[in-house]
Amino acid sequence: MPRLDGRVAIVTGCGSQGPGWGNGRAISVLFAREGATVYGIDRDPAAAADTRRRIEAEGGTCLTAEADVTRRDQVEAMVADCLARFGRVDVLVNNVGLSLPGDPVAMSEEVWDSQIDINLKSAFLCTKAVLPCMVAQGKGAIVSVASTAAIRYTGKPQAAYAAAKAGLVQFSRVVAVDYARRGVRLNCVLPGLIETPLVEKLAEQFASDETGLDRDAFYNRRHAQVPMGHMGEAFDVAEAALFLASDAAKYVTGTELLVDGGLCAAVRS
Ligand SMILES: NC(=O)c1ccc[n+]([C@@H]2O[C@H](COP(=O)([O-])OP(=O)(O)OC[C@H]3O[C@@H](n4cnc5c(N)ncnc54)[C@H](O)[C@@H]3O)[C@@H](O)[C@H]2O)c1
Numbered sequence: 571m572p573r574l575d576g577r578v579a580i581v582t583g584c585g586s587q588g589p590g591w592g593n594g595r596a597i598s599v600l601f602a603r604e605g606a607t608v609y610g611i612d613r614d615p616a617a618a619a620d621t622r623r624r625i626e627a628e629g630g631t632c633l634t635a636e637a638d639v640t641r642r643d644q645v646e647a648m649v650a651d652c653l654a655r656f657g658r659v660d661v662l663v664n665n666v667g668l669s670l671p672g673d674p675v676a677m678s679e680e681v682w683d684s685q686i687d688i689n690l691k692s693a694f695l696c697t698k699a700v701l702p703c704m705v706a707q708g709k710g711a712i713v714s715v716a717s718t719a720a721i722r723y724t725g726k727p728q729a730a731y732a733a734a735k736a737g738l739v740q741f742s743r744v745v746a747v748d749y750a751r752r753g754v755r756l757n758c759v760l761p762g763l764i765e766t767p768l769v770e771k772l773a774e775q776f777a778s779d780e781t782g783l784d785r786d787a788f789y790n791r792r793h794a795q796v797p798m799g800h801m802g803e804a805f806d807v808a809e810a811a812l813f814l815a816s817d818a819a820k821y822v823t824g825t826e827l828l829v830d831g832g833l834c835a836a837v838r839s
Contacts, residue, residue, distance in 0.1 A: 572605030573816040578656045580649070582639050582696060583666035584610030585617020588767030593715055594665040595621045596804035597811045602630030604812060606661065609652045610634040639666050639692040649699040658707055661815045662700045664693035664714040664738070669731040682730045689734035690741070697745060701754065710754040713814045714742050715807065718762045718830050722837050725795070739826060746824030755823040757814040762830025763792050765801040797832030 579601045586592030595617075598608045602625040610632055612618035618634035625632040635651060637644040652659055667689045670681050693714050704710025719728055720735035739758050746756035763769075773788040783791070793800045810827045813819050828834055 572603075573812060573818065574601055574661070575605035577606045577660035577815075578609060578652065578658050579606040579661035579663065579815065580609045580611065580652055580659055580696070580700065581663045581665060582611045582692065584608070584621045584634065585612040585614050586620070586767050587617075588770060589620075590767045590770075591804040592766045592768065593761065593764065593804045593807045594663070595624070596808035597663055597665060597715075598632065599624055599628070599630075600805065600808040600812055601661070601663075601815070602632055603628065604816070607656060608632040609648075609656070609659075611637050611639060611648055613638045639696055640687040642695050645692075645695040645699050649696075649703070653703060659700045659703050660707070660710060662696055662710070662712045663811055663815070664696055664712065666692050667715060667717070667735070669717075669719070669728055671726060671728055672730065673727040674729055676727075677730060685730035686734050686737075689731060690737045693738055693741065697741075697756075701745075701749065704754045705749070705752045708753040711815045711819075712742070712745075712754065712756040713811045714738050714756070714758045715811070716742075716758045716760050716826070718760050718828065718834055720758075720760060721826075722834055743824045750823055755814075755819070757819070757822060757824070758826045759807055759810045759814065760826050760828045760830065760834075761802065761807045762828070762833040763796055763801045764804060764807060764829075766804050769801070795833065796830070797836045800831070802829060802831055 581598045583594035584598045586595045615636045622632045622634045637648045716735045716738045719732040720739045742756045773785045810829045
């Protein structure tokens with residue numbers, strides 16, 4: 571029996587920054603394989619359409635909508651549209667996120683604000699919009715994609731990203747407790763170093779910087795940081811999200827699942 575049979579799942583950031591598998595794309599495709607009707611949101615319609623085509627090519631069901639999840643009006647319209655079409659929302663995956671580096675001195679106020687908006691406010695707005703429907707249904711699962719940066723120093727200055735992802739984890743925990751008796755579960759996945767198209771962009775950026783690190787050296791350094799000896803794949807993140815979204819996790823709420831190849835275990839807390 572497919573693990574999300576008959577469920578309607580909203581996935582934010584269902585596209586990917588480039589060709590290949592971002593976390594949101596892998597989550598969308600895996601959820602569809604497990605029987606979910608996927609309502610994919612992305613501010614980049616072409617990236618979302620790529621995901622939809624992959625799902626439809628496998629015989630799955632996916633509808634995509636263009637929305638910026640940092641904007642309340644667009645989030646409300648997206649959830650209203652999903653409800654009008656399917657009558658329910660069983661799963662929300664808060665996947666949208668982006669890391670811009672910087673310490674507090676180097677970082678502009680605009681970058682700080684945008685990091686909080688994209689990594690934290692987006693989850694607040696989407697969660698706020700789906701909770702009434704999930705409570706009315708007596709059931710719902712919200713999975714937020716945070717990061718190991720929420721709980722560990724990652725080796726680079728990411729003050730705003732880390733603070734926003736830490737906020738996302740605590741937001742998820744607190745709402746999980748408040749809604750535990752109303753049938754809504756909230757949990758986070760904390761990916762470590764995952765090989766997504768985003769990393770390819772970072773590699774290009776590093777290669778063009780003055781670091782002297784070429785693409786292969788950049789990749790090798792990331793692989794070597796992980797106790798397992800290699801970065802993870804987007805589908806490793808997707809499998810964790812699937813577990814937390816499905817009834818297999820019916821007694822799991824207010825917690826975090828690390829998907830990091832042992833990265834955090836190897837760092838002293
Ligand atoms: N790749 C990694 O190594 C890694 C590690 C830890 C955590 N994460 C987290 O995983 C999540 C997804 O990462 P990814 O690497 O797949 O990213 P990605 O950038 O490849 O994909 C994100 C998608 O979200 C969309 N998006 C961005 N801002 C949006 C907005 N405001 N509204 C709607 N859509 C928007 C983009 O258009 C893109 O299609 C993020 O939350 C990220 O912080 C990634």
